[in-house]
Amino acid sequence: MLSAERAGRGRSLKARKHSGPVSLGDALRRLTASIGISKTLSEYDVLTSWREIVGEQIAKVATPERIEHGTLFLSVSTAPWRTELMMRRLEIVQRINHAVGRKVIKEIRFR
Numbered sequence: 001m002l003s004a005e006r007a008g009r010g011r012s013l014k015a016r017k018h019s020g021p022v023s024l025g026d027a028l029r030r031l032t033a034s035i036g037i038s039k040t041l042s043e044y045d046v047l048t049s050w051r052e053i054v055g056e057q058i059a060k061v062a063t064p065e066r067i068e069h070g071t072l073f074l075s076v077s078t079a080p081w082r083t084e085l086m087m088r089r090l091e092i093v094q095r096i097n098h099a100v101g102r103k104v105i106k107e108i109r110f111r
Contacts, residue, residue: 043104052099070105072105074110093105
């Protein structure tokens, strides 16, 4: 039988024990952080929860396309709305980051 260290885990079983039960949410957060995908999941949350984050009115005229290196690319239906959203850029960035609980978006580019 292999020990945990020989099995490639690098930590003994004793080191992995916790003092008590851990919530599923905490366990998932630890797992996603440990494998390096928590930022990607937060970006995905922005795209899939867009309507809830920005509200019905903005969601009707602006569609998130992608996120690259902290920049959200938005497709906006009309030039007047593009101008309006450009003026509200900081407010939108704050709402997004607050909704996902971390600084995922630094900038917004409008198309």
